[in-house]
Amino acid sequence: MLSEAERTEIESQIEHARTRSSGVIEALRVVQKHRGWISDEAVREIAEFLGMTSDEVDSVATFYNRIFRKPVGKHVIHVCDSISCWVMGSESVKQLLARKLAVSDGGTSADGMFTLLPVDCLGACHKAPVMLIDGELYEELSDERIEKILNEIRAKE
Amino acid sequence: METPLTRNIRPDSEPFGLKEYEKVDGYRALKKAIADYKPEEITNLVKDSTLMGRGGAGFLTGLKWSFVPMGPDAPHPKYFVVNADEMEPGTFKDRILMEGDPNQLIEGIVICSYAVQADIAYIFLRADYDLAERRLAKAISEAYAAGYLGKNILGSGYSLELYIHTSAGRYICGEETALLNSLEGKRAIPRAKPPFPQLSGLFGLPTVVDNVETVCNVPHIVANGVQWYKALSKTDIGGTKIYGVSGRVKKPGWWELPMGTPMRELLEVHAGGMLPGYTFRGALPGGASTDFMVSQHLDTPLDFASVPKVGSRMGTGTMIVLDDKRCPVAFVLNLLTFFAHESCGWCTPCREGLPWTARIVRAIERGEGEEGDLAILEEQTRGLAPGRTFCALAPGAVEPLQSGLKYFREDFERHIREKRCPWRE
Numbered sequence: 001m002l003s004e005a006e007r008t009e010i011e012s013q014i015e016h017a018r019t020r021s022s023g024v025i026e027a028l029r030v031v032q033k034h035r036g037w038i039s040d041e042a043v044r045e046i047a048e049f050l051g052m053t054s055d056e057v058d059s060v061a062t063f064y065n066r067i068f069r070k071p072v073g074k075h076v077i078h079v080c081d082s083i084s085c086w087v088m089g090s091e092s093v094k095q096l097l098a099r100k101l102a103v104s105d106g107g108t109s110a111d112g113m114f115t116l117l118p119v120d121c122l123g124a125c126h127k128a129p130v131m132l133i134d135g136e137l138y139e140e141l142s143d144e145r146i147e148k149i150l151n152e153i154r155a156k157e
Numbered sequence: 158m159e160t161p162l163t164r165n166i167r168p169d170s171e172p173f174g175l176k177e178y179e180k181v182d183g184y185r186a187l188k189k190a191i192a193d194y195k196p197e198e199i200t201n202l203v204k205d206s207t208l209m210g211r212g213g214a215g216f217l218t219g220l221k222w223s224f225v226p227m228g229p230d231a232p233h234p235k236y237f238v239v240n241a242d243e244m245e246p247g248t249f250k251d252r253i254l255m256e257g258d259p260n261q262l263i264e265g266i267v268i269c270s271y272a273v274q275a276d277i278a279y280i281f282l283r284a285d286y287d288l289a290e291r292r293l294a295k296a297i298s299e300a301y302a303a304g305y306l307g308k309n310i311l312g313s314g315y316s317l318e319l320y321i322h323t324s325a326g327r328y329i330c331g332e333e334t335a336l337l338n339s340l341e342g343k344r345a346i347p348r349a350k351p352p353f354p355q356l357s358g359l360f361g362l363p364t365v366v367d368n369v370e371t372v373c374n375v376p377h378i379v380a381n382g383v384q385w386y387k388a389l390s391k392t393d394i395g396g397t398k399i400y401g402v403s404g405r406v407k408k409p410g411w412w413e414l415p416m417g418t419p420m421r422e423l424l425e426v427h428a429g430g431m432l433p434g435y436t437f438r439g440a441l442p443g444g445a446s447t448d449f450m451v452s453q454h455l456d457t458p459l460d461f462a463s464v465p466k467v468g469s470r471m472g473t474g475t476m477i478v479l480d481d482k483r484c485p486v487a488f489v490l491n492l493l494t495f496f497a498h499e500s501c502g503w504c505t506p507c508r509e510g511l512p513w514t515a516r517i518v519r520a521i522e523r524g525e526g527e528e529g530d531l532a533i534l535e536e537q538t539r540g541l542a543p544g545r546t547f548c549a550l551a552p553g554a555v556e557p558l559q560s561g562l563k564y565f566r567e568d569f570e571r572h573i574r575e576k577r578c579p580w581r582e
Contacts, residue, residue, distance in 0.1 A: 016277075016320060018360050022342035025325050063344040063501075064325030066284040078285065082246035083445055084403035084477050086491045120328060120495060121246035121445075122285055125403035125475065126410045135287035 002045050006034055010049065020050045024060050028067050037068040065119070073108040073115040075153055078132040081118040084125035093129045093141050094118060100150060113154065159389060160413040161377040162370070162397060166257030172292055175299035178260040184305055186376035190268045191313045197227060199272035199379065206378045206386045207395040211250075212240055212331070212368030213443060213472045215461040218375075224355040225273040225363050234276035236364040237269055238340070239372055242283045242324055242331045245444035246495060247477035250399040251369035253411055255282075255289035258373075259296035263319070265372035267305060268379060270317050273365050278319045281336050284326035293321055328499035332548050333366040335501065346503045347548040370399060391417035392460045400459065402428040404478030405435040411475070417458040420450065423476065435480040439564055443472020445492050446553025448560035449479075468560065484580035485565035486572055489558050490518045496554035504547035510537060511554055518558070526573035534562060 002010070009030045014023030027046045032038055038061050047057040061067045068076075079097060081090050094105075097116050101109040108115045124130045127139035138149055165173050165181060178184070190199055204219025226232065239262070243251040255262060262280075270278050282290055297319055300306045308316045327345050329335045334348035337359050358364020374396055378386045387395040394416055400423050401411040407429030414423070420442065424430065431437050439451040442459060448469035450457065457467050464471045479488050497511040514537045520526050538559040541551040562569060572578055 016318065017342075019342075022340070022360075024342040025322075025339070029323065029325060059344055060342065064284075064327050066324075066326035081491075082495055083441075083488070083491050084247050087404045087477070087479070087483055087488070119285075120244060120326075120499065121248070123243050123249045123252045123283070125247050125249050125477070126401060128403060128409075132285055137288070 002031065002049055003034065006031055007049065021052050021056070024050055024052065024057055025064070028057075028061055028064075032067060036074075037071050071108070072117075074113050074157075075133055076115045076117055078117055078119040078122065080120070080122045080124075080128070080130050080132075082121035084121070085129040088128040090129040092143075093131065093146065096143055096146055097131075100147070113157070114150075158415070160397060161381075161389070162254065162261070162373050162399060163257065163413040165261065166253065168257070172256065172258055172296075173260060175260060175296070175303060178258075182380070183260055184264055184303075186380040187264050187267050187271075187305060188311060190271060190379050191311055191315065194379075196272050196274050199268065202383060203272070203375060203378060205383045207393065208371065208374050208378060208386075209394055209461055210368055211370035211374070211398070211474070213245065213446075213470070215471060218367060218371055221355065221367075222269075222273050222365055224353065225365060226356065227274060231274070232362055234362060235274060236359045236362060237266065237273060237275035237278040238333075238336065238359065238364060238366045239266060239278070239280045239369055240331060240333065240336060240366050241280050241286070241289075241369045242336060243286070243369070244283055244326075244328045244331055245446065245473050245475075246492070247403055247441060248401070248444045248473040248475045249403075250401055250411060250473060250475055252286060252289060253399065254369055254373050255286065256292055259289075259292045260300070261373050261376065262293070262369060263296050263300050263305070265375045266319060267300075267310065267317060268375050269365070269367060269372055271310075271315055273363075274315075275317065275365070278317060279340060279359075280319070280321045281330070281340060282321055282323050283330075284324045290321060290323055297321070327501070328495075329501040329548075329550060332550065335548070336366060337364065344501070346501050349547075389415055390460075391415045392458060392462065394461055398459070398474050400427075401475035402478060403475070404440070405432045405480040405482070406430065406478055407432055417460040417463065419456055419458050420476075421455040423459065424455070424478070428478075431478075431480060435482055438479045438481050438485065440479060441472075441477045441557055442469055443474050443476070445477070445495065446470075446550075446556055447472040448556045449564050451564050470556070482580075484522065484578055485561055485568045486518065486522045486578065487580065489561045490515065490522050492557050493518055493554065496550065500550060506541055507546045507548075507551035507554075510541050511551060513537070514541070514555070514558065521569060521572045522578055524572060524575070524577040526569075526576075528573065530573060531562060531566075531569055534558060538562075 013026040017023045047054045200222045208218045209215045330345045335345040339345040354364040439449040454467045493515040497515045502508045538555040543552045
């Protein structure tokens with residue numbers, strides 16, 4: 001069952017929607033915010049809540065890049081690997097992160113803290129290379145800066 | 158030089174709240190629009206201004222609006238949707254506008270919606286623009302409180318509800334009909350046109366979709382008039398343009414400049430030229446899906462009419478520079494990998510053709526290219542050309558490839574001949 005909080009939040013976001021099913025992306029985002037990812041169970045629960053079939057919900061859930069159908073770490077590191085960041089050295093950013101966290105692309109660190117996810121252009125190309133963690137954009141990345149950012153996030157735990 | 162779109166933007170500080178925005182004549186254009194103009198008159202004004210869509214396609218905005226059914230028999234609700242799904246690699250202009258002056262976008266939305274008599278407006282915001290989302294949400298709630306949104310706006314009898322839809326992320330959502338499917342809670346797959354969205358759009362009802370920068374132009378056209386607006390530009394097409402430069406230049410950034418500013422001025426004056434030790438080899442003038450321009454094109458004015466004359470497109474007006482320390486084959490590979498990943502999978506040529514093309518370019522980049530590969534790639538650029546696929550994604554994807562094969566042919570051939578990438582140690 002969706003939690004009380006999840007249901008309230010979804011309702012408030014879709015109350016103006018023309019049909020309940022048109023709010024499925026909002027529902028997926030809300031549930032992912034609460035649970036970190038979208039399990040098969042979550043797909044079924046959302047389907048029931050919006051009056052859709054599980055397959056209909058899953059066809060949407062699997063289409064969009066920012067809906068996770070597998071568990072992810074506590075913090076997802078979205079590292080941009082599109083063209084402007086690539087020109088400015090995103091490969092070494094990715095390599096450093098992979099080494100520090102001992103993961104490959106899409107992998108989660110052993111402590112469950114970080115998932116490393118290369119993503120499409122984050123729209124900050126004049127500040128490349130960039131990455132996004134927990135909604136915070138980090139620009140003009142260097143090796144030292146990346147280490148500092150990771151340490152700061154760890155220290156907050 | 159006037160910079161109407163970015164005049165209130167102070168990088169690295171909070172944007173104007175409603176009160177500050179009103180102090181610099183904010184919402185004056187909306188008041189004027191509602192007091193002095195009938196909806197169709199706004200559409201005509203925008204048509205006369207020659208405002209062209211700033212999302213990349215460059216269609217006349219007022220003309221697009223003129224296809225919306227008007228009058229007492231028009232179906233309702235009608236929708237106005239702002240395409241804020243800025244995902245074209247190399248593009249960062251709409252972010253600047255939304256984070257820097259959210260009130261301007263809201264005012265633009267209300268005027269545009271009034272012109273087509275929309276009842277409901279959406280901002281289709283890309284995933285990951287968290288700061289823009291927070292700032293827009295604040296501006297919207299302030300606008301409701303002040304009577305610029307909601308029922309009976311400024312006592313005019315006109316009502317509009319405005320919502321933000323935050324995407325779950327997919328490049329194809331930028332295609333307007335795919336965007337509409339996404340807003341309906343479906344996979345973002347493009348629709349066949351016709352019918353065009355102005356007649357049958359969101360939920361089958363009349364809908365206009367316009368880019369953020371386009372919408373931000375409209376209050377200034379209403380406030381200052383057509384003559385003023387046309388005079389902002391160096392060309393026949395009116396207004397300013399937000400240009401950007403990324404890559405190994407001295408001062409990567411964005412600038413609001415007259416439409417038709419030459420590429421050389423953008424690169425050498427505003428972006429400060431190349432970083433020491435780097436040489437300019439070429440650039441994509443308007444995002445990842447535009448053809449390369451090279452040194453011989455530097456004096457081209459960057460506008461919707463001039464750029465196509467040298468074989469490329471204005472696109473989003475945000476330029477990505479390729480320097481001599483980066484491999485052009487790997488540069489093209491990065492783009493193709495992106496597009497192959499972002500193909501929505503709906504039509505076969507795009508779903509199968511882009512990964513195939515990317516695989517060949519990857520092989521060449523790794524030194525595993527074969528005789529005849531370039532001929533296959535050229536065939537692919539023709540097979541994925543406009544008219545061969547369901548939407549514009551694949552044709553855009555092969556633009557840098559086709560021009561890369563033309564301008565950097567020797568680099569492609571050398572990879573195959575020497576069975577290695579000369580840029581790798």
